[in-house]
Amino acid sequence: MRPDMEPLRVYTFAPAWGLPTSGPFALKLLAWLDHHSIPYQQKIENRPDRGPLGKSPWIEQGTLRMGDSDAIMRHLAAQRGLPDPSRCDTSAQAANLGLRIAFEERFHQIVEWELFVNPEGRREMRAIIRTLTPPLIGPIVFAQMARHFGRQLRARGIGRLAPAQITDEGCRLLDALMLRLEAGGGWLDEGGPGLTDFAVWGQVAPMLCWPMRTPVADHAKSLPILRAFHDKINSLREVQPSAIAAAG
Template sequence: MSLQVYTFRPNWGLPAGGPFDLKLLSWLNLAGIPYEQKFEDDTRKAPKKKNPWVLLDGEPMGDTELIIDLLSRRHGIDLDAGLSPAQKAVGHAWRRAFEEHFHQVLEWELLVHQAGAQFMKADMRATMPPVIGPVVFTMMQSHMRKQLYARGIGRHSPDVIAAKGKADIDAFAAYLGDRPFMFGDQPRSYDAAVFGLLAPTVYWPMQTPVAQHARSVGAIKAYCDRMKERCFEDVAATRLKTG
């Protein structure tokens, strides 16, 4: 099997610059499935015009949930084996909450909130050719502003958006309690999804209200550190050891 994973370029100490990239890479590393990572920031090249996407035996495929389902079946790997139907339902609900709601808050903070937009623009200026960075940022901001209005979050005031995002963070911290991962000692597919969406708020240095709040909640920061270590640092160390 050949698997190429197209992600945004790495940044801020993480192996890729997008939340769904981090979800997919975390899942692949936990599942032990080998892949080659390619960097592509232009989502227009993706089969569904969304990042990330893969080439699986040369066939393009988008949407992390569909990719994970297919690879799970092909490899006979189920990170959720042993969970009860009720636990899977809870995991499913958390995944949806983070991917469908929290994702909107994250994108709004990053591209529309003044502090996020400033941070993102500076990053693009530093990593793209002169003049191009600010132009690409302006186009991206206008596209995402429309998309976030259509999805719903962009219709609210900044205070309401901050309150909604913080409510997701606090609810997840309360749910986790003192468990290392969502369902105990080992990370499941649901952890890969929630971590992917949480990691940018925790590790990217943007000074926006929900990101600052996420960093200040000890259980959230510790959960992300555990996932980062398990999904990326341990895997890198094992690869080094086994060559």
């Protein structure tokens, strides 16, 4: 069978907080696939180390296994004759590349900090992991994950900042995003939505949807323009509940 005719499987973390997955990069990928009406089956796999790059999400199609959401989108776009989604040949696209990096690199670390270091986030994550693991294993898995992310955040430098500094940085990034959304009439990509909208949405959607009171998420929830952006992307997403299955 031609590779592009093989069923496409997308491996992501489990759904959470009313979103199809808790993973920001997988949210971006699923929104992009839905936007382009590319059929796929979402497979739930909470162990990123099972993927080809040790990170979530990844895809499998025939004999192909591929990680990294941007590489996946470029590959699928080429396979289907769509334009390269991360193509950058105008100054607006160059500015959006910077915005994606700000949110997928720096803001993403703040999301992880609120989930695995902030006490409110830790309480929620501990409870979620308990529901996803056999009895008695949950606390061990949570402790390993919290240690892993805590070490990564310290190595990146952000984990060495005071909580108030991390909060301040997260809120500043969101306030800068508001200026861009206002200027762009509610979208980040010209004639949106596009890759930058999906990428930034993937990073902010968990914070907008999770129930716990963490400081940057509280700020995000207080921004009507951001909530409207989230609602628009959420309503664009095709709901594919029957396509979700456990990996295996």
